[in-house]
Amino acid sequence: MVAIEMVDGLILEGKEKEFCVGYAYGNNHRKQFPWNEPRKRSQLSGDLVHTNLCGPMQQTNEGGAHYFVWFKNDAIRFKVIECIKSNTRDVVLACLKRFMARLKHKMRNMLKILRNDRGSEFISVELKNYLEQLEVKQEFTTNYTL
Numbered sequence: 001m002v003a004i005e006m007v008d009g010l011i012l013e014g015k016e017k018e019f020c021v022g023y024a025y026g027n028n029h030r031k032q033f034p035w036n037e038p039r040k041r042s043q044l045s046g047d048l049v050h051t052n053l054c055g056p057m058q059q060t061n062e063g064g065a066h067y068f069v070w071f072k073n074d075a076i077r078f079k080v081i082e083c084i085k086s087n088t089r090d091v092v093l094a095c096l097k098r099f100m101a102r103l104k105h106k107m108r109n110m111l112k113i114l115r116n117d118r119g120s121e122f123i124s125v126e127l128k129n130y131l132e133q134l135e136v137k138q139e140f141t142t143n144y145t146l
Helices: 021-026 089-107 125-133
Strands: 048-054 067-073 079-084 113-116 137-140
Touching: 048 089, 067 089, 079 089, 089 125, 125 137
Parallel strands: 048 113, 113 137
Antiparallel strands: 048 067, 067 079
């Protein structure tokens, strides 16, 4: 501020310019993460669907739901969000069945890969049998964004 005369009457005596390590680190910019190859989206609607369950929320919606489950079609990025009152496996399986019926009816396609975060709501014998019956592969990941 003294050097560019921002403050009138400010006089600093005997102060040399000191190197500030914190300032240097704060103004140091890191390089971007390298992209080995760009992520490729699935080509056909229904080839890959991401899903996750979120909640419990502090506020309930008008219907009294504390949770929501979402499905995201990777090819067209279409999302379906369904509010639910509990996070039990049978409720999540019922939501998945409704989504599958909608996918088959609207998109004329069947699901090939269902990707989730390996949450307990997606690990059940009933869900595994249902997906095996429809020949759907289940994949797991840890980084999700809605």
